[in-house]
Amino acid sequence: EEQEVKGKSWSVDVSALYSTVISETTKQGSEDLVALVGQTVSVSFDKYVGGNGTAKYTGSAVCTEVTASGSNGSNASVTATFTGNGKLSPAT
Numbered sequence: 001e002e003q004e005v006k007g008k009s010w011s012v013d014v015s016a017l018y019s020t021v022i023s024e025t026t027k028q029g030s031e032d033l034v035a036l037v038g039q040t041v042s043v044s045f046d047k048y049v050g051g052n053g054t055a056k057y058t059g060s061a062v063c064t065e066v067t068a069s070g071s072n073g074s075n076a077s078v079t080a081t082f083t084g085n086g087k088l089s090p091a092t
Contacts, residue, residue: 010084012045012061018068018078033078036063043082044091058091059084 018033044058061082070076 008084008087010059010088012043012082012084013079014045014082015077015079018070018076033066033068033080036080037066039063040085041082056091057088059088060086 040060040062042058043061044056046054046056061084063080064083065081066078067080068076068078
């Protein structure tokens with residue numbers, strides 16, 4: 001019996017601190033993060049690979065979930081999930 005690859009899939013989960021200040025004059029609301037859900041975006045990320053350094057990847061993904069929590073006037077904690085939409089490629 002011979003197996004055939006019919007497709008590949010990938011996803012990325014991220015978590016970070018989020019600040020609403022982009023620059024001294026521009027602020028971004030949490031609505032901007034929530035607006036990503038369902039949108040196709042270009043993502044690039046680094047994955048640490050055990051003592052061998054960092055591997056870099058790039059691809060197109062759909063944001064499937066964003067969660068932000070925090071108190072008024074301080075940085076928020078943010079988690080997001082991106083599900084691959086096509087090929088995940090090594091980046092330079």
